[in-house]
Amino acid sequence: MALLEVKNLSVFFKGDEAGKDICAASGVSFELNKGEILGIVGESGSGKSVTALSVLGLLPYPKAYHSQGSSIRLDGKELLYSEDLAEVRGGRVGFVFQEPMSSLNPLHTIEKQIAENLMVHRQMTRRQARKEVLKLLNLTGIRNARSRMKAYPYELSGGQRQRVMIAMAIANNPDILIADEPTTALDVTVQQQIIELLLDLRRKLGMAIIFISHDLQVVRKIADRVCVMKDGRIIESGAAEKIFKHPEHAYTKALIQSHNLLKKENKISDEKILEVKNLKVFFPLKKNFWGRVMSYVKAVNEVSLSVHKCETLGIVGESGSGKSTLGLAIVGLNKAEGKILFKNQDVIDKKARKFIQIVFQDPYNSLNPRMNVEEIVGEGLEIHYPEISGAERKRRILKVLKEVGLREQDMYKYPHEFSGGQRQRIAIARALILEPEFLILDEPTSALDVTIQAQILKLLQEIQQQRGLSYIFISHDMSAIQAMADNVAVMKDGKIVEMGTREQIFKRPQNEYTKKLIAAC
Amino acid sequence: MSEKPQPLLSPIWQRRIKAFAKNKRAVFSLFLFLLVFVLTLFSEFLANDKPLIVKYKGDFYFPIVKEYDDLTFGGDFPTPADYKDYYLIDNINKNGWMVMPPIPFSFNTVDYELTTQTPAPPSAEHWLGTDDEGRDIVARILYGVRLSVVFAFVLTTASSLIGIVAGAAQGYFGGKIDIFFQRFQEVWEALPQLFILIIIASIFVPTFWTLLLILLLFSWMSLTSVVRAEFLRTRNMEFVKAAKAMGAGNWRIMTRHILPNAVIATITFVPFLLSEAIVSLTALDFLGLGLPAEYPSLGDLVRQGKDNLQAPWIGITIFTVLSTLLTLLIFIGEGVRDAFDARKNK
Numbered sequence: 001m002a003l004l005e006v007k008n009l010s011v012f013f014k015g016d017e018a019g020k021d022i023c024a025a026s027g028v029s030f031e032l033n034k035g036e037i038l039g040i041v042g043e044s045g046s047g048k049s050v051t052a053l054s055v056l057g058l059l060p061y062p063k064a065y066h067s068q069g070s071s072i073r074l075d076g077k078e079l080l081y082s083e084d085l086a087e088v089r090g091g092r093v094g095f096v097f098q099e100p101m102s103s104l105n106p107l108h109t110i111e112k113q114i115a116e117n118l119m120v121h122r123q124m125t126r127r128q129a130r131k132e133v134l135k136l137l138n139l140t141g142i143r144n145a146r147s148r149m150k151a152y153p154y155e156l157s158g159g160q161r162q163r164v165m166i167a168m169a170i171a172n173n174p175d176i177l178i179a180d181e182p183t184t185a186l187d188v189t190v191q192q193q194i195i196e197l198l199l200d201l202r203r204k205l206g207m208a209i210i211f212i213s214h215d216l217q218v219v220r221k222i223a224d225r226v227c228v229m230k231d232g233r234i235i236e237s238g239a240a241e242k243i244f245k246h247p248e249h250a251y252t253k254a255l256i257q258s259h260n261l262l263k264k265e266n267k268i269s270d271e272k273i274l275e276v277k278n279l280k281v282f283f284p285l286k287k288n289f290w291g292r293v294m295s296y297v298k299a300v301n302e303v304s305l306s307v308h309k310c311e312t313l314g315i316v317g318e319s320g321s322g323k324s325t326l327g328l329a330i331v332g333l334n335k336a337e338g339k340i341l342f343k344n345q346d347v348i349d350k351k352a353r354k355f356i357q358i359v360f361q362d363p364y365n366s367l368n369p370r371m372n373v374e375e376i377v378g379e380g381l382e383i384h385y386p387e388i389s390g391a392e393r394k395r396r397i398l399k400v401l402k403e404v405g406l407r408e409q410d411m412y413k414y415p416h417e418f419s420g421g422q423r424q425r426i427a428i429a430r431a432l433i434l435e436p437e438f439l440i441l442d443e444p445t446s447a448l449d450v451t452i453q454a455q456i457l458k459l460l461q462e463i464q465q466q467r468g469l470s471y472i473f474i475s476h477d478m479s480a481i482q483a484m485a486d487n488v489a490v491m492k493d494g495k496i497v498e499m500g501t502r503e504q505i506f507k508r509p510q511n512e513y514t515k516k517l518i519a520a521c
Numbered sequence: 522m523s524e525k526p527q528p529l530l531s532p533i534w535q536r537r538i539k540a541f542a543k544n545k546r547a548v549f550s551l552f553l554f555l556l557v558f559v560l561t562l563f564s565e566f567l568a569n570d571k572p573l574i575v576k577y578k579g580d581f582y583f584p585i586v587k588e589y590d591d592l593t594f595g596g597d598f599p600t601p602a603d604y605k606d607y608y609l610i611d612n613i614n615k616n617g618w619m620v621m622p623p624i625p626f627s628f629n630t631v632d633y634e635l636t637t638q639t640p641a642p643p644s645a646e647h648w649l650g651t652d653d654e655g656r657d658i659v660a661r662i663l664y665g666v667r668l669s670v671v672f673a674f675v676l677t678t679a680s681s682l683i684g685i686v687a688g689a690a691q692g693y694f695g696g697k698i699d700i701f702f703q704r705f706q707e708v709w710e711a712l713p714q715l716f717i718l719i720i721i722a723s724i725f726v727p728t729f730w731t732l733l734l735i736l737l738l739f740s741w742m743s744l745t746s747v748v749r750a751e752f753l754r755t756r757n758m759e760f761v762k763a764a765k766a767m768g769a770g771n772w773r774i775m776t777r778h779i780l781p782n783a784v785i786a787t788i789t790f791v792p793f794l795l796s797e798a799i800v801s802l803t804a805l806d807f808l809g810l811g812l813p814a815e816y817p818s819l820g821d822l823v824r825q826g827k828d829n830l831q832a833p834w835i836g837i838t839i840f841t842v843l844s845t846l847l848t849l850l851i852f853i854g855e856g857v858r859d860a861f862d863a864r865k866n867k
Contacts, residue, residue, distance in 0.1 A: 331766045358766045366759035370781040379777075380767045430763065 002031035003208055004055070004074055004176055010067040011050050011059065011232075024050040024064075025232040032176065035202065037209045039223030039240065041216060041255070043449035044420075047232035048212045052178050055210075056093060057085045074176075091121050094169030098181035100161035104153040110137075110164045111149040117171045136167040139204070141197055158319075159190035163197065170201060177201075178210045183218055187318035188476060192520040195222050214449060216259055217479070220244055228252050258454035259479055266310050266464065266486055272344075273470050274307040274330070274356075274438055279338035281322070281329050299325040300336070301494040307438070312464065312471040314485025314502075316478065316517065322494040323474045324361075327440045330472070331358045342438070354384050357431035361443035363423035367415040373426055374411045377401065380434045396433060404429045404459060421452035425459070432463065440472045445480055457483055478517060482506060490514045540860040547856020550849040557846075561667035568624035568660035571604055576617035605630075624648075626657035628664040628817035640825070640832040650834040652825050658835065662842055664817035669846075672733065673798035677791060679737050684744030685780075685787060691745065692752025693775055699749075706742055714739050722810045732811060736801060743794060744787060751783035785861050792854030796847045803843065819843060 011025040025047035032038050042048045053059050055072055057079065072079045079088065089095070097103040105113060114136060115129035124132065130149075137145035140163040153161055162182060169177055179198065183191040199222060202209060213219050219226060220240060227237040228249065236249040247253045280303075282296040299322045307313045317323045329336035340346070342356060360366040367376055377397050381388055388396075398408060404425040415423055424444060431439055441460065445453040457480060464471060473484045481488060488505040490498045490513065498511040509515045542548055566573060571584040577594055584604065591598045595612045602609060604619070613619050626632060626647075632655045635641050641651040649658040691699045721727070721735055755761060756779060764774050805811030806820020814821070819839060826836030 328762070333762055333765055354768065358763070360759045360763060362759060366763050368760040368764075368778050368782075371777075379764065379769070383768050383773070427763070430767075434767075 001076060003034050004032040005072070005076075006030050006051070006055070007069075007071040007073075009051060009054060009070045009072060011047070011054055011064060011070075012067065013064050014062075023232055025054075026067075028229075028232075028234055030227055030234065030237065032208050032210060034175070035206045035208055037198075037202065037211055037222055037224050039219035039226040040210065040212045040229060041214065041219050041226060042229035043214055043451065045231075046229040048229050049180055050232075051229070052095075052180050052210060052212055055079060055178060056089050056095060057082070058089075058095075087121075090117050090169075090174075091172050092174055093176045093178060094172070094174040096162070096165050096169045096177065096179040096182045098184055100158060100165050100185065101153065103165060104161060106153050109150050109152055110156070114164070114168050114171055117168055121172045132171070133167075136171055137164075139170075139201070140164070140167040141193075142167075157190075158186050159193060162186060162190075162194055166194075166197065166201070170205065170207070173205060174207060176208045176210065178212070180212045181214070182211075184213065184215065188478065188520040189318065189516055191218060198222060216244075216255060216450065228255065254451055258451045266312065268311045268486060269309040271309045272306050273309045273311075273342070274472075275339070275341040275344075276303060276305050276330065277339040277341070279303045279326065279329060279336055279340065281325050281334050281336045298494045300329060302338075303491075303494075303496055305489060305496065305499070307470050307472060309437075309470055310464070310468050311487065312473050312485050314481040314488045315472060315474045315491055316476065316481050316488060317491035318476060318517075320493075321491040323491045324442050325494075326491070327358065327442045327472060327474050331356055331440060333358075354380075354434045355436050356438045356440065357434065357436040358440040358442060359424070359427050359431050359444045362447050363420050363427055364415075364447070366427050367423055369415055372412050372414050373401070373406075376415075376426060377429045377433055380430065384434060397429075400429045400433045403432065403463065419452075420448050421456060424448060424452075424456055428456075428459070428463070432467075435467075436469070438470050438472075440474070442474045443476070444473075446475065446477065453480065460484070478520075490517065537860045541856050544856040544859060546852050547859075550852035551856070554846075554849045554853060557666065558670055561663050561670070564628075564660075564663040564667055567622055568626060568628070568657070568663050569622045570625060570627045570630040572619040572621050575613060575619040577613055577619075578616045624657060624660050624663075626660045628661045629656060629815065630660070631655045632657065640829055640835060642832070643834055649838050650832065652822065652835060653829055653832075658822070658838055661817050661822060662819070662838065665819040665822065666842065666846065668729075668812075668817055669799050669802055669819055670795075672729065672802050673795045676733055676736055676740060676798040677794045679733070680741040680794065681744055681787060681791065683737070683741035685748050685783070687741065688745035688748025689752050689775055689780065689783070692749040693756055693771070693779065695753065695756075706745065709739075710742060712739075718805065718810050726813050727811065729812065729816070732802075732805070736798070740794075740798070740801075743797075744790060747786045747790065748783050751786050752779055755779045755782050789854075789858045789861050792850050792857060796850040796854070799843075799846065799850075 007029050009025060009028040010023065013022045013024055028047070028051050030038065040048045040051065050059065054066070066080055070080055074088065074092065079085065082088075104110070111130065111133050114133045115124075115126065118124045118129040118132050119126070133149060134145055137148065142148050142160060142163050148156075153164075156164065166177075166182075177198075182198075183194050186194065195218065198209060198211070201207060209222075211219060211222055223240045225238065226240045226243045227234045228243065228251070229235070230251050236243065236247065236252050243252065244256065247256055279300055280298070281300040282298055284293040285297050286294040288294050301322075303326060305313065315323045315326065325334055328334045330340055371379075374394070374397055377400065378393055381393050381396065397411065401408070401410065406422065406425055406429065410418075410422075415426070418426065428444075444460070445456050448456060460471070461484070463469065471484070473481065475481050482502065485502055487501055488499070489496045490505065490511065492513050498505065498509065498514045505514060506518060509518055560567070565585050569585060573583075573585060575582040575584060575594075582589060582593070584602065589602050590596075591600050591602050591609070594602055594609055595616070596602065596609060604610070604621075632647070632651060635651065635655055639651055639655045640653045641647060641655070643650045647657050647659070649662075651657055652661065687702065691702045718735060725731070727735070752775075761774055761778055764778050769778075802811060803818075803820040803823060806818040807823045808820075809824070811820055812818050819842065822835060822839040823843070826839050829835055
């Protein structure tokens, strides 16, 4: 008998008075054997998290409910609507959430948080718990565990926090560990470490793991078996090797395809369009009494680069490497020292802003929720060409909306009526309406689902070919960089550590850090 | 080209209005409040010591709109006509007719024909009795409510405007402007408001506008902190960065991008500011520091109620009126707050 048996699980959420109930998962069935790692893959809204939360009864009941015939059995014991889930939660089944910052209590030391779990479930005394916590922290690979026990969550890095979360989840030797997107909020190299940790823990403790992720690459590395979910259903499941090598369902194929993006060759001309010389962006960290700055964060430190017409320069780096700050400095949103030349002219001039535009990462934040699409896209025209008539403005807005694949009737809608991918299209339209020659793309696909990412990247490539644009493409995602960039710059701690053509960087990386980045993906 | 007309209200607003309409208590309160307020706007036609219309020797006269002298109606002096004078009434009735308003007293009409001691108890003549100077209470309340509500509206509008501008400047520019402004505001808040009012009231007699100005000196601060916080939060959002990258100026970003987001917090406060303003005007009048005697004021009635405990109709009436008015405003405020609460609306 399998350790965990999920049969015909359906999850519904009650709608408001008028609306119909929403079905978040339907007919989901899978089994989990002892010591097995099951990967659940799917895009946002596919029902993978809801499925995992049902196992522990963590859904907002009674707003959520299961239909007749749904069943989740742990060792043959029914869990759905069970009264004594408290023992299962954190006891036999551990749970690791996506966001390590918000799932740790900021006001307690990590020792206290882990110990709480032990004291509740195993009735340990504080002293016993202390010893156990130390053991757990060592097990999860936290260095200087003894001194780190007294640390508060804000004193730890993202990867360390996730280790603490895992330590909490495995504190009571659970049979099953459910990890809901445990690596999504982390940098690639840290992702790799967490995956190794999970594999290591399985070896040592013999746990079964349900690993939920939207990222196929990650799942591929860790899972024995994979379930692919879409619209609340499992559409394909099987051994990981089989799913990745010979996918049967069209959606699975598309999902895997979207990781192998095809690079269009750009005809790069010799004309230099942008040149950055010795750019420095320092943020004051400490000021003395008289307001003189005593120390700085050197976010961007002596960076020089140049971009030719029709070229895409990819900038990779982990969070905090200064790549976004560099992008913002080029469009003039950060004060910077050094020279930025656009077509051999200094860009301090406000008029130059017409020709350099930027697309931001988070399409939920970058569109004003109180303006409709027409106003959002048309604003640039209002600012730079106030003399254009209303009809002409409308014509140009329509043209650019068509170019990014939106429809005419979308003009009067508000951002909240669109999906993430559509919003990013609106943001691209906003940047394109002024007919810029240069676009800075600051992680334009990071907040999107994989298949949507592929669509947006394709759109960006097409626009580049048609308009002869130059891009700076900032990303932490190596596969996106590989698909987009002609040349690549690798940033670390505010400096460019390596720069070269795509082939050089990906095939023959010189720098240690670059090698690590490429190995991690 | 198929032209789809732009909806008058954005979907967000439509949803809010729907949410407000769902709250029966708030809708009822709003309806009642508007009804009372509109009614009091026509106080001159409801309670006045002048007739609504006079027909005298074939001509029509409208004494409420225009002032006529005694000579017009066959009197002897070129003084304003006194329509309570029996000689005049007789004269008009002989040569035509006149229609008095349902309450034939204005807020400052002293009824000299009272047979009882003032304050007179409720009677057919004076529905809610008179105050200690023989003036009709219903008339005083009608005019008084109007004055209070108008005062509160003007005060709230003015202090919101100042508060939003001050808060927006602090929040948007931040840094030194913010620090200095905040410290200034703390000092200003610490000023003893009541003493300053007493001093000013003793130097010159306050009028509607001077009192408004004095109260405004202190009331503008209630909104600044909210608006400041909203601007501080929003100015770092990516859509503001996007607008900056587009080349939008500070003014444009503040008015088009941030303000609409901050307006929510402001609108939520308005009904509460209104009731606050009514209370402070009443309190000042009660203490005798507010509007002088020639204004119809609710606070003056409260004072009379306190001074004449033997005439409970004054106290009971003014208590009912004030508490109803404030309760209605609070109910409306609650409804507005819930309607704007994004979490409740989901």
